[in-house]
Ligand code: HEM
């Protein structure tokens with residue numbers, strides 16, 4: 001390209017602009033002693049390049065230098081990061097109300113998704129309505145009790161599929177595969193660092209094409225969901241009353257009765273809510289079970305202990321039921337310890353400050369983005385002894401739980417925005433892990449030591465193991481492989 005005088009002029013102009021802004025912005029930062037400390041950052045881009053590929057880890061290891069809360073500038077977005085149990089206590093006890101708004105990634109505005117959604121919904125009357133609907137009508141023990149049989153069926157399918165060594169998802173259902181495909185892509189797009197979010201001025205450009213892709217894939221998923229919901233609506237119209245109601249029945253009933261201002265719940269909103277439950281629930285639960293298995297394989301003593309407990313409480317002649325969970329304290333401890341070390345959503349969902357606020361002696365301006373680093377809090381050396389080791393026993397004599405009251409263990413968050421699926425996830429993870437352990441024996445192959453197991457993380461919607469257990473072409477990957485069939489409980493070998 002030729003350098004024309006005007007282009008040259010432009011470059012000089014830009015350079016001098018940067019040269020002018022750079023010292024200015026640094027001076028402003030220095031004078032502004034009221035912000036939390038943080039790495040200095042680049043002009044314009046701020047700390048975007050400081051985050052690395054696994055931001056929650058990078059931010060954890062920055063701690064000794066900057067302390068429990070830090071300040072980042074991500075493009076033009078001010079960001080407060082909470083990294084210790086003490087800072088989290090302060091946030092959720094005294095400032096939850098002001099910090100309970102969300103920031104919506106630009107990509108999620110397609111199909112008006114953000115306007116019907118709970119997880120990325122702005123704090124306001126619509127959000128309060130659907131939140132109340134979920135906590136009071138759907139995620140309550142009474143309703144969850146009514147749907148025990150659905151989860152039973154899923155677990156039975158999973159066990160059978162492992163026995164037969166076939167793919168977990170029913171290969172006959174083309175639509176099911178299409179749906180999971182589209183959802184996987186949606187997860188990928190929503191996990192991509194978004195230039196538009198760092199520089200809202202660039203929104204209309206969609207420089208990475210993320211929004212266009214999102215529009216397509218979210219559209220596919222939404223269409224499949226809407227077909228499914230409409231089918232159910234037809235069935236209901238025909239008066240096929242079911243003995244037991246699932247979540248969709250509850251939702252549709254709520255919409256039809258129009259109680260509690262539910263007139264605002266449109267058909268589209270029902271699709272979005274159902275989609276959201278799939279989206280928020282499957283990857284997170286799946287990854288938690290995967291991490292629990294990986295930790296148990298690395299810690300044979302814990303594996304032995306948890307299987308002994310299952311043998312003692314359940315015995316060889318029956319399946320594990322959800323109601324057994326309360327009698328399985330060691331299993332519960334294993335899951336708490338797994339969620340402490342591997343919270344599926346390590347930075348939770350970004351919150352947004354609705355007003356300027358004094359927080360721990362710092363001034364946090366309105367519209368600051370807030371990241372609560374659950375991964376770092378679970379490893380907070382001030383809150384945990386030997387924080388990097390997997391020791392389920394630490395929970396046996398402790399009352400610490402993950403229901404949002406103990407601020408050193410926040411895999412589901414806390415406060416007004418705490419995970420709405422907590423009770424469901426609690427049931428599913430315990431039932432699934434217990435069933436997998438009770439039905440099969442799992443072990444590392446000969447010549448593999450626990451140290452060989454790859455425990456690296458990869459980013460996505462929920463953090464996953466870098467090498468999933470089911471990937472067979474890698475050496476460290478472990479694959480479930482049946483080695484013996486004649487037992488009632490077939491032996492599985494993990495290679
Ligand atoms: C192991 C499983 C799960 C983990 C670790 C998890 C974690 C989280 C976290 C950290 C948040 C943000 C909390 C905050 O901002 O304070 C959240 C929010 C949410 N979760 Fe979960 N979750 C799990 C399972 C589920 C399930 C099964 C569902 C639904 C079926 C679900 C639905 C939601 C929704 C709708 C929100 C947004 C709530 C709001 O913004 O008001 N999650 N979850």
Ligand SMILES: *[C@@H]1O[C@H](CO)[C@@H](O)[C@H](O)[C@H]1NC(C)=O
Pocket residue numbers: 141142145323
């Ligand atoms: C749900 O079921 C459990 C165990 O079957 C029972 O202990 C509990 O009381 C039930 N809860 C409700 C609200 O029905």
Ligand SMILES: *[C@@H]1O[C@H](CO)[C@@H](O)[C@H](O)[C@H]1NC(C)=O
Pocket residue numbers: 105106107108189190191192193194195196197203206208209210211214
């Ligand atoms: C960033 O922006 C793009 C396009 O606008 C979007 O698709 C993507 O999901 C965003 N990333 C994040 C992390 O929000």
Ligand SMILES: *[C@@H]1O[C@H](CO)[C@@H](O)[C@H](O)[C@H]1NC(C)=O
Pocket residue numbers: 168282283286287290468469470
């Ligand atoms: C759960 O994760 C495993 C391994 O990453 C994957 O093969 C499986 O399909 C996932 N299941 C669901 C329901 O997403």
